[in-house]
Amino acid sequence: MLAAFDNFPALLIWFPLIGGLVAFFIKDEHKVKSWALIASFLTMLLMCVSMVFSGNSYYQLNSVSYIWLPEMGSSFALMLDGMGRLLCLLTAISFPLIFIATNNKKLDNANMFYGLMLLTQCGLMGVFLAMDALVFYFFWELALIPVYFLASKWGGEKRMQAAFKFFIYTFAGSLFLLIGILYIYLKMPEPSFSLVAFYKANLTLADQQWLFWLFFVAFAIKMPIFPFHTWQPDAYEQSSTPVTMVLSGIMVKMGVLALIRWLIPIFPDVIKQFSPIVIGLSVVGMLYASFIAIAQDDIKRLVAYSSIAHIGLMCAAIFALNQTGVQGVMIQMFNHGINIIGMWIVVFLVEKQTGIRKISQLSGLALQAPVLAIMFVVIAFANIALPLTNAFIGEFLMFRGLYEYNVWFAAAAGLSIILSAVYTLNLVKNVFYGVPNDITKTFKDINFSESIVLTVIVAIILITGIYPTPLLGMVESSTNMIFNQFVGK
Amino acid sequence: MNAIILSAVWGIVMMYSGIFLKQQSTLKYIAIAGTLVLIIANWLEFAGILYIPIDTKGLSSNSTFGLLFNTIALVSTLVYFLLSGSDIEKVNHNTAEYFALIFFILSGVAIISAFQSLLMLFIGIEIISIPLYILAGSDKRNLKSNEASLKYFLMGAFSTGLMLMGIAFLYGATGTFSIAGLNAGLGEPTVLMSLGIVLLMVAMSFKASAAPFHFWTPDVYDGSPTVFTSFMATIVKSAVFIAFFRLFDGAFGKFHPQWQLMVAIITALTLIIGNITAVFQQSVKRMLSYSSIAQAGFMMLSLFALNNTAKEGLLLYVSAYSIATIGIFAILVKMKDYTFEGFNGLAKQEPLIALALTIFLLSLAGIPLTAGFFSKYFLLAAAIKTKTMFWLIIVAVVCAAISITYYFRIIQAVYFKESDEPVILPVSNNFKVMLLITAGMILLIGIKPSLLLSLLSL
Numbered sequence: 001m002l003a004a005f006d007n008f009p010a011l012l013i014w015f016p017l018i019g020g021l022v023a024f025f026i027k028d029e030h031k032v033k034s035w036a037l038i039a040s041f042l043t044m045l046l047m048c049v050s051m052v053f054s055g056n057s058y059y060q061l062n063s064v065s066y067i068w069l070p071e072m073g074s075s076f077a078l079m080l081d082g083m084g085r086l087l088c089l090l091t092a093i094s095f096p097l098i099f100i101a102t103n104n105k106k107l108d109n110a111n112m113f114y115g116l117m118l119l120t121q122c123g124l125m126g127v128f129l130a131m132d133a134l135v136f137y138f139f140w141e142l143a144l145i146p147v148y149f150l151a152s153k154w155g156g157e158k159r160m161q162a163a164f165k166f167f168i169y170t171f172a173g174s175l176f177l178l179i180g181i182l183y184i185y186l187k188m189p190e191p192s193f194s195l196v197a198f199y200k201a202n203l204t205l206a207d208q209q210w211l212f213w214l215f216f217v218a219f220a221i222k223m224p225i226f227p228f229h230t231w232q233p234d235a236y237e238q239s240s241t242p243v244t245m246v247l248s249g250i251m252v253k254m255g256v257l258a259l260i261r262w263l264i265p266i267f268p269d270v271i272k273q274f275s276p277i278v279i280g281l282s283v284v285g286m287l288y289a290s291f292i293a294i295a296q297d298d299i300k301r302l303v304a305y306s307s308i309a310h311i312g313l314m315c316a317a318i319f320a321l322n323q324t325g326v327q328g329v330m331i332q333m334f335n336h337g338i339n340i341i342g343m344w345i346v347v348f349l350v351e352k353q354t355g356i357r358k359i360s361q362l363s364g365l366a367l368q369a370p371v372l373a374i375m376f377v378v379i380a381f382a383n384i385a386l387p388l389t390n391a392f393i394g395e396f397l398m399f400r401g402l403y404e405y406n407v408w409f410a411a412a413a414g415l416s417i418i419l420s421a422v423y424t425l426n427l428v429k430n431v432f433y434g435v436p437n438d439i440t441k442t443f444k445d446i447n448f449s450e451s452i453v454l455t456v457i458v459a460i461i462l463i464t465g466i467y468p469t470p471l472l473g474m475v476e477s478s479t480n481m482i483f484n485q486f487v488g489k
Numbered sequence: 490m491n492a493i494i495l496s497a498v499w500g501i502v503m504m505y506s507g508i509f510l511k512q513q514s515t516l517k518y519i520a521i522a523g524t525l526v527l528i529i530a531n532w533l534e535f536a537g538i539l540y541i542p543i544d545t546k547g548l549s550s551n552s553t554f555g556l557l558f559n560t561i562a563l564v565s566t567l568v569y570f571l572l573s574g575s576d577i578e579k580v581n582h583n584t585a586e587y588f589a590l591i592f593f594i595l596s597g598v599a600i601i602s603a604f605q606s607l608l609m610l611f612i613g614i615e616i617i618s619i620p621l622y623i624l625a626g627s628d629k630r631n632l633k634s635n636e637a638s639l640k641y642f643l644m645g646a647f648s649t650g651l652m653l654m655g656i657a658f659l660y661g662a663t664g665t666f667s668i669a670g671l672n673a674g675l676g677e678p679t680v681l682m683s684l685g686i687v688l689l690m691v692a693m694s695f696k697a698s699a700a701p702f703h704f705w706t707p708d709v710y711d712g713s714p715t716v717f718t719s720f721m722a723t724i725v726k727s728a729v730f731i732a733f734f735r736l737f738d739g740a741f742g743k744f745h746p747q748w749q750l751m752v753a754i755i756t757a758l759t760l761i762i763g764n765i766t767a768v769f770q771q772s773v774k775r776m777l778s779y780s781s782i783a784q785a786g787f788m789m790l791s792l793f794a795l796n797n798t799a800k801e802g803l804l805l806y807v808s809a810y811s812i813a814t815i816g817i818f819a820i821l822v823k824m825k826d827y828t829f830e831g832f833n834g835l836a837k838q839e840p841l842i843a844l845a846l847t848i849f850l851l852s853l854a855g856i857p858l859t860a861g862f863f864s865k866y867f868l869l870a871a872a873i874k875t876k877t878m879f880w881l882i883i884v885a886v887v888c889a890a891i892s893i894t895y896y897f898r899i900i901q902a903v904y905f906k907e908s909d910e911p912v913i914l915p916v917s918n919n920f921k922v923m924l925l926i927t928a929g930m931i932l933l934i935g936i937k938p939s940l941l942l943s944l945l946s947l
Contacts, residue, residue, distance in 0.1 A: 182870050186874055
């Protein structure tokens, strides 16, 4: 299994896996930090190289299937398709950024921390690449284990309960997913776990009706969609910020990707029937989360709730079931990851110096740290999806998709844009503007490495905001495939 | 067949070596050698080489299924001796006798994995049970151990009575003790026969500690010396399940639709009671006894489904469960305090032991990449295949999710809590290496279950 190294998907899993395992044995804090950085950079480099070889003629390099459990009809199949490539790119870019941004913080048991972080990266890559239901399920669960340890070992006072709640929620969800997968598998004339076989499973309408919910609940918990979101604010608030970045920036995309790859094409006959319910839940969740975000005093919780709102929009746009919407979702997955990691980095930097996350106790940071303020304002604009930022194009497409589906849903969801402007701008105003108080008087501007990270993020925000065509081109094949083959018929 | 004779002989060898050997610690090595001999003998039998040919007159015969289970039970015993052998010496003075009793139990295990007649089943179960009553009470000066032994004995005798009555009814109805003869009977079950089946099911549920016949389990497991609890909860329990499955598959498979609902109810009750009660335990040992009830619930799914997948799943399940549980108990014996708090900060003091413990617990919880995942996977698949009573599968997965609560409580204590004093007695490096090898076995089966299952088709 995975014996060959001649293709990108296998290497993308091997790199972080080996990096993570080695990291456990490096006891020195500085050395392990450098090692983690090197390992994540190598993965990023590999990802960049794979972008060059992404055309159809390089199919051999981007798709692979190893023998794993032939008697059960499961093979270790991995593939870099358009959507997978985009999310792998996000994963590969995010980890070095997270590592650099949080490099200065002192950490107990650094070897464990970085080892687990890299193993998480390995698990995430596996989820995005898996083309076999059993492999997908394996990685889906495996990504959870290191994150559970990360979230319980480092973070706030109530971290253990929060992480445990998170674990139980997702684990229960994935067990339902397992039943669903097994049921479909056993229904086939020739049992197989491959994605293609799942697409051709030809389930009866009655079966699809309940299997849909088994799958949906598992994915909805991960994203999270209202009313399965209650683990999320606690987990985001209590985990240490680098872990929160992974959770909110990348891990929630597991759920979104799974909806597009593992739900819609498998149950094509019932999605039309259920989409009003799902969109309804998503829209309710968006508004609900936005209102709560306005009332938050803790920055971390505010960003957490804003993330629920953004993810809700993605889910709604997927179930609008038109090409525009899904295309928007795909590029928004990437953009949302970048933006929210940017937000968290700013939160992290503020908390690192002041030790405080309460909006009411912070003020006037812009005078003390103009560079940080400028960067943050750009990221905040991206969070509101202002034109010229990356999120604009994604949200525009998603809203257009939703509008095509139903005007009223689109209008209700549109309210969340206004609300997001309210809480984001409020955050900017209260924390960065005004007169510095006792706490913020001694605040120093960010150092060189931190400003580099933020510059990279701001650059990505602006470049993809002004010129999104490459991103759109990348996911076009995935969208076309899904719509021509399944929804269209 | 050879395993039956050899293990009985080796039990006697162990008894005499206790008289002649001055050094108590050598006994462990003789026992390990004995297990190795048994494994080889069993393996040869697998390959069709019998050096002690016996005509059993159809009372027992070896199927691949039974032989494979026997191998699993013997390998588990080997692991058990290697990990906990030196702790057996610490229970009381009669070390040689303990080892001898364990070998007698193994002989019983070999009988019930090969029985072809209800009489052999009965003899096998009794050969297993009687040494266990003694082992449960081996810590003579401990009141709890005495209580465990007595309780186990009374309950065991009671269920044995039920079993005999069931066998008598069946004999009355069909005029035969043989499994093949029972299966050959035609048509609907008569009243007498149904009574017999129900009584046998109740008796086997008693032995397998399935709810609502599980009340003796927590007290007995908790009161017995921990090393012997480990043996009882793993190898013996697995053997009983194999017998349970072979009996109901071989003799009453035809009436499966009639008794399926009854099994489903027992399964659901066992799962729910085992899992929910385990959540509220304060002592890890007691939690493990409830967890063994909960795991028994999952194993009951194989009886509910009664198809080939269930057969494979049961074998995988008993091996995954036995090995992981033996590992956990081996660590538990070394702990100073058996409460959950007693595990606080283990990871700081003994990182390797903590790692192995985590792998065992994850396997019991059924997380992918461990053997526990595939064992649950197979049994769920088997149950889904029956296409009836879907509620049972939902109960099973909800219970699997609940089980996370108590297994992860240990992981939380080990990794995320601190303790100033050493929580574990000094352990040798050999022990750590053995633990890691055992954990490696769990991972190996978890990645490639076919390593084990392909043997079934030999």
